[in-house]
Amino acid sequence: MTKLKLGPLADDRPVKLAVELPAIVHRDLVAYAAALAAETGGAPAAPEKLVAPMLARFMATDRAFAKARRQG
Numbered sequence: 001m002t003k004l005k006l007g008p009l010a011d012d013r014p015v016k017l018a019v020e021l022p023a024i025v026h027r028d029l030v031a032y033a034a035a036l037a038a039e040t041g042g043a044p045a046a047p048e049k050l051v052a053p054m055l056a057r058f059m060a061t062d063r064a065f066a067k068a069r070r071q072g
Contacts, residue, residue, distance in 0.1 A: 004036055006053055009045055014052075 021029075029047035037044040059065055 004032075004039055005057055006032070006036060006050065008040055008042075009049055009053055012052075019051075 026047060029050050030044075033044040033047055033050055036042075036050075
C-alpha cells in the first residue's frame with residue numbers, strides 16, 4: 001500500500017462549520033478513514049475529523065494559493 005498524504009490527526013480546538021457533502025464524498029471519507037486506520041494502526045476516525053486536515057494539506061500544497069497569500 002502506498003503512503004497516504006494525511007498522517008495522524010491532531011487533537012485541536014475546533015471551530016464549528018456546517019457543510020453538506022455529496023454522498024460519494026462521504027463514502028470516500030469513510031473509506032479513507034479506514035485506510036488511514038490500517039496504516040497508522042488506530043481506530044478509524046469519524047469522517048468529519050478528516051475534513052479539516054485534508055483541507056489544510058490541500059491548501060499547504062497549493063502553490064498558487066501560497067503565492068497569492070504572500071502577495072496579498
